[in-house]
Amino acid sequence: MATSATHLLKDELDIVIPTIRNLDFLEMWRPFFEPYHLIIVQDGDPSKIIKVPDGFDYELYNRNDINKILGPKASCISFKDSACRCFGYMVSKKKYIFTIDDDCFVAKDPSGKEVNALAQHIKNLLCPSTPNFFNTLYDPFREGADFVRGYPFSLREGVPTAVSHGLWMNIPDYDAPTQLVKPLERNTRYVDAVLTIPKGTLFPMCGMNLAFDRDLIGPAMYFGLMGDGQPIGRYDDMWAGWCIKVICDHMGLGVKTGLPYIWHSKASNPFVNLKKEYHGIFWQEEIIPFFQAATLSKDCTTIQKCYIELSKQVKEKLGKIDPYFVKLSDAMVTWIEAWDELNPAKDSGKK
Amino acid sequence: MSQISINHDEVDIVIGALQLDLKSFMEEWRPVFSQFHLIIVKDPDLKGELEIPAGFNFNLYTKSDIDGVVGSSSNAISFSGYSCRYFGYLMSRKKYIICIDDDCIPARDSAGNFVDAVAQHITNLSTPATPFFFNTLYDPFCKGADFVRGYPFSLRSGVDCGLSCGLWLNLADLDAPTQALKPELRNTRYVDAVLTVPARTMMPVSGINIGFNRELVGPALLPAFRLAKEGNLRWETVEDIWTGMCVKVVCDQLRLGVKSGLPYVWRKERGDAIESLKKEWEGVKLMEDVVPFFQSLRLSTSAATAEDCLSEIAAGVKEQLAPTNPVFARAAETMVEWVKLWKRVQTQ
Numbered sequence: 186m187a188t189s190a191t192h193l194l195k196d197e198l199d200i201v202i203p204t205i206r207n208l209d210f211l212e213m214w215r216p217f218f219e220p221y222h223l224i225i226v227q228d229g230d231p232s233k234i235i236k237v238p239d240g241f242d243y244e245l246y247n248r249n250d251i252n253k254i255l256g257p258k259a260s261c262i263s264f265k266d267s268a269c270r271c272f273g274y275m276v277s278k279k280k281y282i283f284t285i286d287d288d289c290f291v292a293k294d295p296s297g298k299e300v301n302a303l304a305q306h307i308k309n310l311l312c313p314s315t316p317n318f319f320n321t322l323y324d325p326f327r328e329g330a331d332f333v334r335g336y337p338f339s340l341r342e343g344v345p346t347a348v349s350h351g352l353w354m355n356i357p358d359y360d361a362p363t364q365l366v367k368p369l370e371r372n373t374r375y376v377d378a379v380l381t382i383p384k385g386t387l388f389p390m391c392g393m394n395l396a397f398d399r400d401l402i403g404p405a406m407y408f409g410l411m412g413d414g415q416p417i418g419r420y421d422d423m424w425a426g427w428c429i430k431v432i433c434d435h436m437g438l439g440v441k442t443g444l445p446y447i448w449h450s451k452a453s454n455p456f457v458n459l460k461k462e463y464h465g466i467f468w469q470e471e472i473i474p475f476f477q478a479a480t481l482s483k484d485c486t487t488i489q490k491c492y493i494e495l496s497k498q499v500k501e502k503l504g505k506i507d508p509y510f511v512k513l514s515d516a517m518v519t520w521i522e523a524w525d526e527l528n529p530a531k532d533s534g535k536k
Numbered sequence: 537m538s539q540i541s542i543n544h545d546e547v548d549i550v551i552g553a554l555q556l557d558l559k560s561f562m563e564e565w566r567p568v569f570s571q572f573h574l575i576i577v578k579d580p581d582l583k584g585e586l587e588i589p590a591g592f593n594f595n596l597y598t599k600s601d602i603d604g605v606v607g608s609s610s611n612a613i614s615f616s617g618y619s620c621r622y623f624g625y626l627m628s629r630k631k632y633i634i635c636i637d638d639d640c641i642p643a644r645d646s647a648g649n650f651v652d653a654v655a656q657h658i659t660n661l662s663t664p665a666t667p668f669f670f671n672t673l674y675d676p677f678c679k680g681a682d683f684v685r686g687y688p689f690s691l692r693s694g695v696d697c698g699l700s701c702g703l704w705l706n707l708a709d710l711d712a713p714t715q716a717l718k719p720e721l722r723n724t725r726y727v728d729a730v731l732t733v734p735a736r737t738m739m740p741v742s743g744i745n746i747g748f749n750r751e752l753v754g755p756a757l758l759p760a761f762r763l764a765k766e767g768n769l770r771w772e773t774v775e776d777i778w779t780g781m782c783v784k785v786v787c788d789q790l791r792l793g794v795k796s797g798l799p800y801v802w803r804k805e806r807g808d809a810i811e812s813l814k815k816e817w818e819g820v821k822l823m824e825d826v827v828p829f830f831q832s833l834r835l836s837t838s839a840a841t842a843e844d845c846l847s848e849i850a851a852g853v854k855e856q857l858a859p860t861n862p863v864f865a866r867a868a869e870t871m872v873e874w875v876k877l878w879k880r881v882q883t884q
Contacts (some may be wrong), residue, residue: 209864244639295646318827319739321701321796322711322723327727331718334711334770335740335777337823350672359671367682372673374680376729383737388670423686428715466689472667473688 194306194417195220198281201273205229206287207457211238213290217301221283226251229265246272248392258434261519266412270392274399276522282403283396288451292354295375297311303308305445306349306396309379313343314439314468315431316384324379324441333392343381347402347438348429352376353449360419361459364452379443384434388475388504391507394447395427401438403528404488405429407511416509418461423469427476432491439504453488468506476504489521496521540680542658544572548750549654551576552621554638554768557587564641569656575624577602579624579768581616597623612873617768618743618775619627619759622874625750626881632661633757634747637770640801643705646726647715656799657700660730662666664694666733674729674866676832694732698753698792699783702745703727709742711820712771715809730797737787738831741780744770745801748783749792754844755878756786760870763818763863771812774819774826778867781830786845787833822863829857843875850875 189364200221202208205228211218215238221395223243227235234265247360251272251522252259262272267273274282283306292300325332325341357372384390405428407422433440479498485491500514549572551558562569562881566589573593578586580599588594602615602623615623621635634657643651663677668691674694676683683692708723715721733739748757761778770776785796833852839845850871859865 226829257595304725318831319733319796321703321742322740329721330722331708331710331714333740333742335774335780335823336707336711337827338820340827352672357682358685359682360687363685365683370680370682372680374678374728376674376727377725378727378729382670383734385736386670386734388672389684391672391685409809419685426686442670462685469688470690471649489723493881 192220193373194281197279197306198283199224199273199277201270201282201284202225202287203228203267203270203273204235204287208235208237208287209417210287210290211241211341215232215240217291217303220472221303222279224277225274226270228267228269232388233321233370235286236484237283242331244278246276254527255523261407261410261516261523263408263411263415266418266421267392268408268411271406271408271425274403275527277399280285280400281396281400284392285447286393286449288448289353289393289447292411292446292448297384301449302351302394302445302447306351309349309441309444310346310396310398312346314441315340316344316381316434316439317344319482321497323443324381326377337427344437344439345398345401346441347398347433348390348440349396349444350388350390350440350442351447353391353393354446356449356452358393358449361455361462361518362466364455368452368455371492375446378444379441382430382440387430388395388440388442390422390429391424392422393449394445395422402429402433403518403519404524405432407492407517410509410516411447414437414509417464417468418529420465421463427472427491428495431476431479431481431495432488435485436488455457463506469507472503475519492519546626546631547572547654547658549574549634550624550633550635551608552587552618552624552635553578553636554617554620556580556582556584558638559587559589560643561638562589562592565636567650568642568652573630573871574626574656576616577620577624579620591770591784595627597627606650606877612758612870613759613877614762615759617766618770618773619762621743622757622759625879628750631751632658632747633750634658635743636801637744638804639804640704640745641804641805643800643802645800646728649738651801651817653702653797653799653801654746654747656859657702660700660795660798661747661749662727663697664802665697665732666694667788668733670734670771671731674731674746675795678730681827695791695793696749696752697795698749698787698790699741699794700747701741701794701796702747702799702801703778705800706740707805708843709744709770709803711726711813712809715771716813719809725877726800728795730795733796735785738781738784738827739794739796740777741783742770743776743779744803745799752790752792753783753786753842755816755846755875756783758782758846758871758874760867760874761863763822763868765818767812769807769812771807771809772819775824777823778826782846782849783824785830785833785849788861789839789845790842796797822861825857825860829853843879846875
């Protein structure tokens with residue numbers, strides 16, 4: 186592809202990176218990321234200095250900054266968990282967000298060529314999705330593909346794409362029990378497809394390699410209460426994924442998954458993970474049926490309204506499982522309040 | 537993909553012969569087909585003798601066999617053209633049926649290896665499907681893959697797979713308008729994945745390269761949706777698309793899975809999309825009504841077998857679609873006749 190495509194949307198997209206260690210990984214991404222603005226969300230000890238490699242244009246927020254900017258509302262932003270990254274979504278002023286973990290590197294496709302993950306996410310977001318009928322040849326808008334015989338023409342325009350969910354070579358995104366049983370398993374299969382997740386179908390959204398249209402879905406991308414002081418961790422992106430999918434289905438927006446791949450280098454400690462995920466593994470058995478059955482009323486015409494309504498349902502239906510969900514539903518409301526404060530509506534007739 | 541051990545006695549390969557010369561087709565598939573029992577059904581409209589190479593274990597059915605078995609139902613059910621294969625399904629007593637169009641030959645994967653499409657279909661059919669929650673790493677039962685973080689444990693045993701839908705390299709199964717608009721478009725992308733199509737998600741099932749569990753969903757693979765100007769090129773039909781939606785509805789109702797993806801076959805050049813366009817507009821237009829109908833279809837909780845489901849689907853078609861076009865009225869009638877025929881033949 187032409188180099189202009191590599192720097193597409195450079196003034197319209199922010200790259201949000203949560204980190205607690207360092208940003209050395211950016212060196213490998215430099216050819217692809219340098220033209221873009223970075224928002225670094227520093228988790229953990231705010232007195233630690235995180236060095237950003239030279240040449241990158243960035244803003245960095247540590248816990249003190251988050252507390253200063255949000256005041257009491259900072260309670261909705263997690264501490265000691267990469268869930269804090271959603272603060273970056275909130276303070277961004279751009280239309281698109283790409284978020285990536287600091288242990289994710291550039292992958293190679295089967296021909297040995299380096300994968301420009303950001304460019305692929307942008308392609309995914311700029312092309313329509315097709316959630317209303319499954320195309321067996323995957324993304325029909327990709328070069329070399331199309332809609333198959335039997336696909337109604339009235340559905341071929343597709344809907345706007347709100348989220349692009351990428352995948353991982355090498356260390357796959359397994360939960361702790363699976364990691365313990367298969368510590369050596371590596372993902373070596375490069376599946377050359379992008380596909381739309383059908384309407385009415387939920388999926389486990391991983392935040393390691395994710396992009397979205399902030400204007401379309403931003404307020405729903407809250408990564409929940411995780412980490413320090415919370416009974417659960419490593420479910421931040423899952424929670425956001427269930428919420429955004431219900432809302433996208435309601436609002437007629439699309440979610441894609443598949444390409445691009447990144448190379449995930451670091452397997453976190455499965456015993457540590459097990460402790461964090463422990464409650465989640467049990468709770469998800471009830472959370473998922475909740476989201477599968479969740480419906481939003483016709484009055485929910487904005488993402489914020491959808492999200493507030495969802496938060497009420499969370500309190501009412503999941504509050505019985507554990508008081509954590511009552512706290513979480515309140516945090517969901519706080520998040521929306523903070524979002525609206527930092528992102529005042531430009532016009533009243535928002536889609 | 538992982539190879540499981542296949543019990544050859546459980547498999548029939550059904551070949552619908554729409555052309556007399558089956559030699560090159562069967563020679564290409566010999567390494568695979570020679571291991572299995574074949575059911576060859578000659579299109580009843582085809583005149584002349586079929587040319588079948590030696591060294592295959594097969595049963596051949598022609599027009600006289602069809603007339604003999606089907607008898608009085610033959611007025612309602614047509615086995616012409618692509619529909620001749622359904623007679624083969626009717627005659628089979630095996631657990632798994634694989635069916636590949638006679639203009640498709642084995643494909644090669646990205647490494648250049650011969651793709652055994654039959655083995656892949658059987659693998660798909662004999663490993664669980666996961667229709668209730670989407671796994672982002674595709675088939676979790678495939679070697680080297682698993683369920684991802686966030687996948688509920690209670691859903692990890694999966695359900696039986698009823699239908700396996702393969703894909704096509706070279707000439708993809710596009711409709712005539714699309715192929716006519718992009719005459720040079722060929723599918724060269726080998727996507728190394730099998731995935732379960734989620735429950736309640738409808739899809740266009742192409743009949744070109746499929747496998748199914750006859751014991752679970754057999755009667756749902758039926759000849760019913762015949763266009764007025766149906767022809768002998770896939771561009772001139774949508775019968776498989778209709779059938780596929782029936783199968784998907786049945787699978788969703790019976791909590792079975794439908795998989796899509798591997799295996800690929802190589803589909804040879806045949807016909808002219810622009811010529812077919814003249815015939816196929818009808819099918820393309822009808823899909824506009826067909827898809828919303830199937831998407832909104834809800835069967836009663838008492839529909840517990842494929843036959844029950846089909847009867848309810850037929851009733852729905854008769855009530856909602858038949859008034860709009862005689863094609864639908866005929867489809868509903870044919871479905872009812874087929875279920876009767878299936879029950880009669882299967883109990884013999």
